[in-house]
Amino acid sequence: MKMEEIITIFQESNALLEGHFLLTSGKHSNRYIQCAQVLKEPKVTEKLVSHLAKQLEGKYDLVVGPAMGGVIVAYEMGRQLGIPALFTEREKGEMTLRRNFEIPTDARVLVVEDVITTGGSVQEVVDLVKKAGGIIVDVAVLVDRSGGNHVLEIPPISLVKLEVETYSPDDCPLCKESQPVKPGSR
Ligand SMILES: O=P(O)(O)OC[C@H]1O[C@H](OP(=O)(O)OP(=O)(O)O)[C@H](O)[C@@H]1O
């Protein structure tokens, strides 16, 4: 699957938004990748996740992704790899494992996500898994828009890397024209 084909899928799904956005990290940006628009099509999700899975060389006991964006990616990855798929959720802002989900001691874990900007959300999952006794083998994401400026302790494997501007709120040129909108849940 060529990079242009992947980008075309995102474009045709209307997942590549332009405007003035407030991101999870508190940063601002003129572009937002609304992965939900891609992931709403099961066949497209199957194809993209299969392409991501081809890049994975590790052996995993389970896959974990943060809600909301990581839930569908984790589920489809777990389905394709034949392993359980868990998701984490925030409780009062803190990433947690709920619903009696458990990570067995020394379980080899693949962490997945739809999109990363700072990688902060995924690192929270990594920390949670390690604290629970799991071993992080890989981190894999559909879209890496970090430009390499992420906080992740291991380099993420990605389907596509996008070069996107982000601004600190104090230094955002778009704020002169408009208020940012917040498409995500945080
Ligand atoms: O790399 P980061 O700087 O942490 O940003 C990326 C995070 O932001 C989005 O989720 P969001 O918090 O908007 O929640 P949602 O998936 O529930 O909409 C996305 O799914 C990642 O989790």
Ligand SMILES: O=C(O)c1cc(=O)[nH]c(=O)[nH]1
């Ligand atoms: O950083 C984010 O919050 C973010 C950026 C983006 O392009 N898409 C998304 O879902 N979240």
